[in-house]
Amino acid sequence: MSSPRQGWSCVWKAWRQSSVGSFKTLPYRQTRTLHAQTQEYLQSNQPDFTESQRTVRESIAKICSKYPDEYWLEKDNSKEFPTDLHADFARDGWLGICIPEKYGGAALGISEAAVMMQTVSECGGGMTAASSIHMNIFGLEPVVKFGTEEQKQRWLTPLVGGTERACFGVTEPNTGLDTLKLQSMATPDGDGNYILNGSKIWTSTAQIAQKILILVRTTPLNKVDKPSRGLSLFYTDLDRSKVQVTRIPKLGRAAVDSNVLFFENWKVNAADRIGKEGDGFKMIMHGMNAERILVAAEALGLGYAALRRASKYATERVVFERPIGQNQGIQHPLADSWVQLESARLMVYLAARMYDQGFETGEYANAAKYLASEAAFTACERAVLAHGGMGYAKEYHVERYLREAMLPRLAPVSKEMILNYIGERVLQLPKSY
Template sequence: MDFSFTEEQQGIRDAIFKVCARFGDSYWLEKDRHGGFPVELHQALATDGWLGIAMPEQYGGAGLGITEAAIMMQAIAESGAGMQGASAIHMNIFGLNPVVVFGNDEQKQRMLPPLIAGKEKSCFAVTEPNVGLDTTRLKTRAVRDGNSGYKVHGAKIWISTAQVAEKMLLLARTTPLEEVKKPTEGLSLFYTTIDRKTVEVREIEKMGRKAVDSNQVFFDGFHIPIEDRIGEEGKGFQYILHGMNPERILIASEAVGLGRAAIDRATQYAKDRVVFGRPIGQNQAIQHPLARCWMNLEAANLMVFKAASLYDRGLPCGIESNSAKYLAGEAGFEACETAIMTHGGMGYAKEFHVERYLREILIARIAPVSRELVLSHVAERQLGLPKSY
């Protein structure tokens, strides 16, 4: 057992910190205030070849694993970019894994290089307003339109970067639910160009991560060419599963990174802030919560990289990926909250940044799966308890 990074992996972490150093606190504060996709960071990472870190080399990627991708995403969040920076490229890392695994040669050659080069951005359209996490009950329909493709009608919600994306990975029902033997059947996966004439995108006002838009998306006769369907019709649910464990691992790595950024800021403030003639960091009431946060983050981080290692070796990792997401989300939240309390009243001020961290870390507690479903998953799959829902 070896819990240390290899020289190459440490080099990835160092290189990402170097790129992110160009985008300091003032950059992210401006994004948090006024929004706007962080094009500069996206292009800087594309220029240095990082957007394809886990994509095959033959299409322009680096051919590395989710372990290396997690190292990269964690460093982005830890640099102070937080979830704003990480979410800007999140889809590049895990989103097109179903295309890599199940797409044909023509599709991979057409779809992957532009994304890796940063010439195209993509969004991930699965969640729906009245369905939530019950993915098998999706109502958006894709109906065959002769031999040329499909016409799509329906709606999606919480679709990140849909304002700026040129492409969309879409899961839709091609066979009505009542006509399939199992609810997991009859869903199909597409990767296609967004036609703004038949796709309406409405941005959702939200509390954090303002640089990365979240949206409701409405489809009214949206045409998808047959060549943009990934794999076989009706097997999209099985395909989409290939992106779910990596997504949980990456979200978890980002949560640990953001938690570390919060603790670093709080620790420095505790050293600098003098009250009653002594730095507040000399007081155990300040020391102990920060120490506990550090330990919890490091423990969560071990589960993150255990899950990533299992995934990269082709071993089952559902329990570990979900556990990593849960543990990192909770540890990250505790760290960001503790950072604010360490700052006292100044923790409420935007200029100290920790209030932004607290708003952003909530993403890791909510998405891509709720804490409660993770607990149910572990209780049922690991402990063998009866299904509760």
């Protein structure tokens, strides 16, 4: 099976029976042998995966096999967006894995999407590969849940088909993670439009996107009874005659652009507002847990890719007449990283299954993102160290992995804010900030 447009009825049936219902895992290679050989490229013999998750893993692995590490090194050097990977995913229908079938999607769950994003990252593409399609998976969740039928037809179908790309504008230079203090304003002009003024930062793919999902204030902060009110959500054309897009030079993930947006007197039609005016923050929160789970899965993939390269190098590299992997100083850190990654993986897919069942998964989604990002960074760092001096060379790829492993530690939420959330919501401790 190569795409969700070929035989999804079978996958859908299996998913309904196993992922959303009883979560029974179908019998699969029930032997006493190891199921997760680290040196195997994109192995799919996970006994805890459902049939649909395995189908996704195997299908995505076939696509990703066309894009080896050398491809991603070239994209990193040239800072060129991987349009061919994006086109492959659009052609086979994978960009709509979580979007309803009537709009061209596959209507699968975050459990399947997480497998897809882990696999995309694990192929060696890391956060670059994942970020090139990331927005499609969770970004328009507010449209799916709160958009009108006309909006869904107008927006979801071209996104799934790959004819339009979208970016996401929430964070602002002066507010950072304090989303409720956003300063960008949208003011009605009396003719059925809003006039937007303000700025955004760390908006990915704005260099190549045609559309933007943007959160702005429609009521000033000093005129609302709660800070979470007065924010409105729009999905609209990225009008480059009114929006200045400036690329940010950065540490890693060079092929997928990050940008500062500055906009002045930008006219947006009221028909592009999602839901009621002032309810934007409530709507944007519906996609946050899904995003944390997917970022965690992407970090996992990067960690496994690093571990695969490190263990292979440690097997092949001979110093003092013995492979360096025979030395416990090399072997034990890599083994410890496998334990950390597998532990994080179990949390990631627990959070994904709970999300698909309709649970409020904030604590698990945040914990999964925390564990996966830390485990991935450690695995990437150890991969560089295991390579010795050659770990510093681009041709061995692990230095690129390490640079990209910083990203999930910082975004979309820092580990400190995750610990604040757990402290308040799970431990019921006083707010610390």
